[in-house]
Amino acid sequence: MFKQHPTASGPLAAFNTADAVEHLNHLDVVEATRLVAQVPPARGVRLLEQPELTDAAQILQRLPPAQASTWLHAMADDRAADLLLALDTDARERLIAALPVVTQQAMRDLMHYPPSSAGSLMTTEFVSVTADQRVGDVLQHVREVERERETIYAIYVLDPQTRALQQVVTLRRLITADPDAPILDAAQTNPPVFVTPTTDQEEVARLIRRHDLLAIPVLDPQRQLVGIVTVDDVLDALIAESNEDVHRFGGVEALDRPYMQIGLLAMIRKRAGWLSVLFLGEMLTASAMQHYEDALSKALVLTLFIPLIMSSGGNSGGQATSLLIRSLALQEIRLRDWWRVALRELPTGMTLGAILGLLGIARITIWQLAGFYDYGPHWMLIALTIGAALLGIVTFGSLAGAMLPFVLQRLGFDPASASAPFVATLVDVSGLVIYFSIAAAILGGTLL
Amino acid sequence: MFKQHPTASGPLAAFNTADAVEHLNHLDVVEATRLVAQVPPARGVRLLEQPELTDAAQILQRLPPAQASTWLHAMADDRAADLLLALDTDARERLIAALPVVTQQAMRDLMHYPPSSAGSLMTTEFVSVTADQRVGDVLQHVREVERERETIYAIYVLDPQTRALQQVVTLRRLITADPDAPILDAAQTNPPVFVTPTTDQEEVARLIRRHDLLAIPVLDPQRQLVGIVTVDDVLDALIAESNEDVHRFGGVEALDRPYMQIGLLAMIRKRAGWLSVLFLGEMLTASAMQHYEDALSKALVLTLFIPLIMSSGGNSGGQATSLLIRSLALQEIRLRDWWRVALRELPTGMTLGAILGLLGIARITIWQLAGFYDYGPHWMLIALTIGAALLGIVTFGSLAGAMLPFVLQRLGFDPASASAPFVATLVDVSGLVIYFSIAAAILGGTLL
Numbered sequence: 001m002f003k004q005h006p007t008a009s010g011p012l013a014a015f016n017t018a019d020a021v022e023h024l025n026h027l028d029v030v031e032a033t034r035l036v037a038q039v040p041p042a043r044g045v046r047l048l049e050q051p052e053l054t055d056a057a058q059i060l061q062r063l064p065p066a067q068a069s070t071w072l073h074a075m076a077d078d079r080a081a082d083l084l085l086a087l088d089t090d091a092r093e094r095l096i097a098a099l100p101v102v103t104q105q106a107m108r109d110l111m112h113y114p115p116s117s118a119g120s121l122m123t124t125e126f127v128s129v130t131a132d133q134r135v136g137d138v139l140q141h142v143r144e145v146e147r148e149r150e151t152i153y154a155i156y157v158l159d160p161q162t163r164a165l166q167q168v169v170t171l172r173r174l175i176t177a178d179p180d181a182p183i184l185d186a187a188q189t190n191p192p193v194f195v196t197p198t199t200d201q202e203e204v205a206r207l208i209r210r211h212d213l214l215a216i217p218v219l220d221p222q223r224q225l226v227g228i229v230t231v232d233d234v235l236d237a238l239i240a241e242s243n244e245d246v247h248r249f250g251g252v253e254a255l256d257r258p259y260m261q262i263g264l265l266a267m268i269r270k271r272a273g274w275l276s277v278l279f280l281g282e283m284l285t286a287s288a289m290q291h292y293e294d295a296l297s298k299a300l301v302l303t304l305f306i307p308l309i310m311s312s313g314g315n316s317g318g319q320a321t322s323l324l325i326r327s328l329a330l331q332e333i334r335l336r337d338w339w340r341v342a343l344r345e346l347p348t349g350m351t352l353g354a355i356l357g358l359l360g361i362a363r364i365t366i367w368q369l370a371g372f373y374d375y376g377p378h379w380m381l382i383a384l385t386i387g388a389a390l391l392g393i394v395t396f397g398s399l400a401g402a403m404l405p406f407v408l409q410r411l412g413f414d415p416a417s418a419s420a421p422f423v424a425t426l427v428d429v430s431g432l433v434i435y436f437s438i439a440a441a442i443l444g445g446t447l448l
Numbered sequence: 449m450f451k452q453h454p455t456a457s458g459p460l461a462a463f464n465t466a467d468a469v470e471h472l473n474h475l476d477v478v479e480a481t482r483l484v485a486q487v488p489p490a491r492g493v494r495l496l497e498q499p500e501l502t503d504a505a506q507i508l509q510r511l512p513p514a515q516a517s518t519w520l521h522a523m524a525d526d527r528a529a530d531l532l533l534a535l536d537t538d539a540r541e542r543l544i545a546a547l548p549v550v551t552q553q554a555m556r557d558l559m560h561y562p563p564s565s566a567g568s569l570m571t572t573e574f575v576s577v578t579a580d581q582r583v584g585d586v587l588q589h590v591r592e593v594e595r596e597r598e599t600i601y602a603i604y605v606l607d608p609q610t611r612a613l614q615q616v617v618t619l620r621r622l623i624t625a626d627p628d629a630p631i632l633d634a635a636q637t638n639p640p641v642f643v644t645p646t647t648d649q650e651e652v653a654r655l656i657r658r659h660d661l662l663a664i665p666v667l668d669p670q671r672q673l674v675g676i677v678t679v680d681d682v683l684d685a686l687i688a689e690s691n692e693d694v695h696r697f698g699g700v701e702a703l704d705r706p707y708m709q710i711g712l713l714a715m716i717r718k719r720a721g722w723l724s725v726l727f728l729g730e731m732l733t734a735s736a737m738q739h740y741e742d743a744l745s746k747a748l749v750l751t752l753f754i755p756l757i758m759s760s761g762g763n764s765g766g767q768a769t770s771l772l773i774r775s776l777a778l779q780e781i782r783l784r785d786w787w788r789v790a791l792r793e794l795p796t797g798m799t800l801g802a803i804l805g806l807l808g809i810a811r812i813t814i815w816q817l818a819g820f821y822d823y824g825p826h827w828m829l830i831a832l833t834i835g836a837a838l839l840g841i842v843t844f845g846s847l848a849g850a851m852l853p854f855v856l857q858r859l860g861f862d863p864a865s866a867s868a869p870f871v872a873t874l875v876d877v878s879g880l881v882i883y884f885s886i887a888a889a890i891l892g893g894t895l896l
Contacts, residue, residue, distance in 0.1 A: 018658045143624050176591050231683070235683065239778070241690075258775060260788065276803060276807060279804050289753075289754075314869070314872070315723055316719075319700045322695050323700060326691045333706075333708060352719060355723075355724060356724065
């Protein structure tokens with residue numbers, strides 16, 4: 001990202017990089033490839049390096065083989081590995097075979113890390129020096145290698161013997177330090193913060209934010225520096241993660257490209273799965289209703305409030321879930337805190353339930369007294385039933401919605417898989433049971 | 449963020465900054481203030497500068513006045529302004545009055561920008577030089593001012609006459625360029641990307657990502673440089689925004705601190721508002737049900753499927769909304785694209801509705817033929833009613849859920865205010881009308 005590139009020329013010369021990418025995204029792959037093949041190498045590399053270029057891998061594959069392999073070699077190696085991974089095996093092996101042996105190895109190393117791990121986000125194009133050098137020598141070295149490195153704003157100082165990471169020097173300290181001082185004099189005082197190749201990208205983002213870094217080193221078990229993750233890659237990862245969280249909370253599988261660029265069939269597939277699962281779960285409400293059919297036929301008035309009561313349970317559950325999945329994702333709350341959360345949700349849910357319960361009772365009382373509707377001689381008992389049911393269901397909804405993310409995390413799933421409709425479905429069936437049980441207790445002997 | 453600070457000593461000496469903040473967050477304000485007051489000034493400033501320190505403003509207010517104003521002056525001024533804004537008017541004016549006059553003015557300028565605008569995120573501690581200087585002079589200047597600037601990785605080159613922003617030079621270009629060359633030789637070739645003080649933080653984040661910047665300049669209408677927004681502030685803003693989006697989608701007002709640190713009453717207030725509004729909206733379902741009471745009493749079997757059908761409408765609406773609010777937030781889709789989205793949601797919703805409709809028909813057929821339940825002689829017509837209602841409601845839900853964010857944006861609201869329960873409530877009432885209308889059409893003359 002931090003590299004400078006020469007002035008553009010060729011068919012896309014009128015655009016800056018970001019606009020050129022947008023332009024290419026609106027073309028089909030064949031036409032986009034034709035344009036990209038004609039731009040100067042530095043610009044072509046820069047274009048293919050943009051994560052926003054949706055067809056980058058396809059374009060790379062269609063370029064003349066010699067051009068493709070030269071460009072691939074010139075590219076930031078984390079991005080090159082991502083592009084290779086997006087190709088089918090044949091095309092990938094063909095392109096890798098054309099690379100210099102050292103790069104081939106780097107590519108294969110980068111490609112074997114799990115997606116959304118530090119290993120898959122990292123670049124191996126960092127600046128490292130040994131701890132026995134002086135500030136002036138390091139600055140000279142940085143000047144020489146600048147063009148080939150993704151960032152030079154953090155310089156990694158290695159132990160001269162073991163080559164393990166010893167310290168980090170920022171470029172701002174380097175340029176202000178005495179050129180004759182040992183490089184370690186310009187280093188930070190705290191031990192360097194680092195991650196391992198398998199660290200999840202959310203944890204990487206959390207550490208970069210927490211320690212205000214421009215890049216974080218990735219170390220293997222021997223504390224050897226295998227790569228760095230830069231803040232711009234983390235920004236991209238965070239945006240992707242944030243999309244994914246909102247989509248999943250809405251009950252959709254995460255989309256891998258913008259809404260308008262997804263085919264109709266793919267879009268339906270992403271949505272039909274969850275929608276059908278939820279539908280099958282929600283079918284239990286039909287069974288529950290059948291079970292209470294007798295009560296329903298005796299007191300049809302009870303049906304009038306079913307949508308109102310059920311949606312209140314789902315809404316309060318969704319609120320609690322949305323709060324907890326973010327707190328768990330940001331590690332503000334740990335798995336072992338579940339009982340603390342439960343102890344807070346219980347009084348919260350009861351108060352919210354009481355508020356809605358009073359609103360419900362007011363609704364029935366006003367309608368009855370104003371003559372909008374006649375709930376019959378037992379209207380006070382009906383109002384009491386609705387009020388009590390709301391108290392019970394909202395309390396249960398808040399508690400269930402808050403506990404669901406913990407249960408999912410405990411079972412090894414991402415707590416963010418707890419979507420709003422998932423919670424609503426969970427609460428709906430139990431909500432019906434609560435409603436009819438309360439109705440039986442209050443209205444037994446009169447209406448039921 | 450990019451500043452170096454001397455080694456820690458004092459009561460929190462054992463902790464690095466991030467851990468010290470976590471430790472302080474677990475103490476009450478009085479005890480936290482006592483500890484912070486004892487650390488060396490540079491460290492105290494650094495601690496109060498951390499956005500993660502939840503009680504920072506309260507601690508600042510309780511420090512001895514002289515210490516508070518010295519530290520405030522030493523702090524990054526964007527953070528200082530944020531802290532001042534969090535105080536009550538008396539305490540704020542008292543602290544501002546104790547600052548040097550120049551800083552007073554900078555604080556007042558920063559404080560009057562709307563929250564989550566570039567103006568409120570920006571710092572005025574940037575490095576600027578005039579275009580008539582040479583690379584070597586600029587490098588020397590950067591070395592001299594380094595300690596007082598938030599970032600030195602981007603250097604802003606101003607027109608010597610108008611002092612308008614002319615170009616941006618990155619530190620990596622500066623250190624590799626010929627010291628005798630004019631500074632503009634080291635500048636980027638594209639015109640600088642910039643924002644204005646009122647630009648929203650999401651747009652700032654989008655531009656920083658899109659152009660891979662470490663900082664973006666903030667210009668007034670005369671193209672004078674009034675500040676810069678750095679990538680670390682954007683990261684923090686993005687995390688806050690992402691929390692807010694998930695919370696709002698779940699129907700909760702955004703929380704300003706972590707879940708566990710919010711008082712019970714504040715928590716209830718954040719949730720009761722929306723929950724009550726949704727409840728009042730959902731009351732319309734009770735009115736709709738009253739309207740169809742006649743049909744219900746004739747065909748009680750219709751009530752059995754009400755929860756199932758309504759939740760399917762809400763779920764499909766929530767899916768569409770979650771997709772569109774992210775696309776609108778990332779500007780993948782603009783307001784004028786609404787009809788393109790509608791044209792996609794129509795076939796998508798119909799297909800999804802057909803899938804659920806077939807599942808519903810299958811459920812009734814299996815239960816009837818296997819003898820789990822007897823839907824009566826007209827069970828086929830009932831199955832057809834349920835299938836057709838699902839087709840209609842899921843199509844309507846997808847379309848309404850997709851259009852709602854556009855409507856909100858058009859009305860000047862944030863499209864992300866379209867929460868899952870909001871959509872569900874919207875779809876529930878219309879869903880009942882669709883259901884009973886279809887029932888009347890199909891079952892009229894037999895059951896109804």
